[in-house]
Amino acid sequence: MHRLAELPADVLKMLEDVVGPVLDVEMVSAGYNSEIAARLYLGNGGSVFVKGLQQDHPRVWTQQREADINPFTRGLAPTLCWQLRRGGWDLLAFEDLGGRHADYSPGSPDLELVLQAMWSLAAATPPPNVELKTMPQRMSSYVTDSADLRFFEGRTLLHTDWKPDNVLIVNGQARLVDWAWASSGAAWIDPALWVIWLIASGHSAAEAESVAALHPSWDLTPAHHIDAFARAQQRLWESIARADQPDEWTNQVHAATRTWVERRM
Structure with a gap:
């Protein structure tokens, strides 16, 4: 199969040492968190999904993060x-x-399935002995008043990367992949982050918030906590758009954060 040549030869050799003959490979857009992302079709008739980074890559720590978090996300993440x-x-x-x-x-009927997955995740607590950043730590550069950071505190395990590519619909269930940015924080933060992607996917800000409000933590959260988070997200995406040559989805998400902040104001 000529598609095998799409994998670096040294990587293919290492993989075959572990899984046996690889008959075919389907490369997947690697995105921000992986240099290699591929589905391998094996000689035994099965398949596995492989993602990887070189060990000197500045984000190689995300590999260990995913490995450490995986035992605590059974039923939501692939094993x-x-x-x-x-x-x-x-x-x-x-x-x-x-x-x-x-x-x-x-x-979309998928919205209810995503909410169900989000509800399940909200019942989880960050696993012990796994180093996770907190949302106050992650947002510290994007608030103008450091007192706002206390709004983001919590003990809920959060996925935080709700790009549609990271949610797979499998047998009537939403499953979550790419846990590189798993964090701990307030339970309402995952639905708040989802609001941004819903707006980028065609919802008005009011529609997106009405969907997020179906999450049990939403109505329990003071509005000014969510306001502060929306402003922090707008600043974060402004920094992303300035730092890189923004692609189409970056521009869409950046625009969605502006729309959301206007709604909150």
């Missing part, structure tokens, strides 16, 4: 099969869930 550090690479192999990316457009 980690193994981790391989060899030849300058850090590779993770997960069960291949298949499925399709979630549809966040208005009226």
Whole structure:
């Protein structure tokens, strides 16, 4: 299969040492958190999903984060099969869930499935002995008043990266992939982050908030806490857009944060 050549030869050799013959490979857009993201079709008739970074990559720590968090996300995340550090690479192999990316457009039946997954995650607490950043730590550069950071405190395990590509619809259930940015914080933060992606996917800000309000933590949260978070997210995405050559989705999300802040004001 000529598509095998799309994997670096040294990586393919390491993988075959672990899983046996690889018959075909389907490369997936690696995105921000992976240099390699691929579905491997194996000689035994099965398949696995592999993602990886070189060991000198500045974000290689996200690999260990995903490995550490995986035992605590059973039923929501694909199961980690193994981790391989060899030849300058850090590779993770997960069960291949298949499925399709979630549809966040208005009226999509996937929205209820995503909410169900979010409710399940909200019942979890950050696992002991796994180093996670807190949301106050992550937002500290994006608030104008450091007193606002206390609004984001909490003991809930958060996914935080609700890009539709990170939510797979599998057998009538939403499953969450790419836990590199898992954090701890207030339970309402995941639905708040989802609001931004819903707006970017075609919802008005009011519609997006009405969906997020179905999360049990939303109406229990003082409005000024969410206001402060919306402003911090706008500043974060402004910094992302300034730092890089923004692609289409970055521009869409940046615009969505502005729309949300205008709504909150």
